[in-house]
Amino acid sequence: MKTKLLLVLTFIVFTACSESPVETKTSTTIIDTKIDSIQAAKKIVEVVNAKIHKEESIAIEVSAPSGANLYTQKCASCHGKDGKKSALNASEVIAGWESSKTQGILKGYQDGTYGKKMKNIMQGQTKPLSKTDIKLISDYISIL
Numbered sequence: 560m561k562t563k564l565l566l567v568l569t570f571i572v573f574t575a576c577s578e579s580p581v582e583t584k585t586s587t588t589i590i591d592t593k594i595d596s597i598q599a600a601k602k603i604v605e606v607v608n609a610k611i612h613k614e615e616s617i618a619i620e621v622s623a624p625s626g627a628n629l630y631t632q633k634c635a636s637c638h639g640k641d642g643k644k645s646a647l648n649a650s651e652v653i654a655g656w657e658s659s660k661t662q663g664i665l666k667g668y669q670d671g672t673y674g675k676k677m678k679n680i681m682q683g684q685t686k687p688l689s690k691t692d693i694k695l696i697s698d699y700i701s702i703l
């Protein structure tokens with residue numbers, strides 16, 4: 560009877576001991592898997608963030624500076640970088656002019672319905688400009 564009890568006890572201890580490493584292994588595997596997924600998720604977030612950031616900077620590059628670029632390339636030499644110069648001492652200071660006013664005047668130079676003494680110069684300047692160019696430049700001048 561005593562031997563039988565001892566045997567049962569030994570069996571219990573044995574099973575308890577043998578089961579525990581298996582359990583530990585299983586939970587370690589689960590934790591490992593979870594860590595893997597967390598790291599994978601982090602990576603995805605990083606990639607998405609990088610993508611969003613890149614798209615933002617591309618959008619800014621495409622939209623924002625075009626009016627500024629056009630103005631700097633085509634107008635600043637006479638009207639000043641900040642639009643506060645009287646071009647060849649013959650024009651008004653155009654910085655801060657309302658966009659619609661500038662657009663009307665630039666179109667006027669294009670079709671010959673607007674101009675003062677030195678209109679020939681501005682006719683040459685406005686000839687190559689598209690409607691969009693005129694809008695972009697005029698919007699930019701309005702914030703100078």
Ligand code: HEC
Nearest residue numbers: 633634637646647649650651674675676677678680681684
């Ligand atoms: C070569 C010098 C020169 C450049 C470059 C130039 N302008 Fe002018 N701008 C003038 C002169 C000179 C006048 C005055 C013309 C006149 O007598 O009507 C003038 C007039 C203007 C006026 C009307 C101001 C007024 O007094 O009625 C606007 C608006 C204007 N320019 C915008 C622009 C824009 C926008 C650009 C670039 C696309 C540009 N200009 C490029 C010389 C220049």
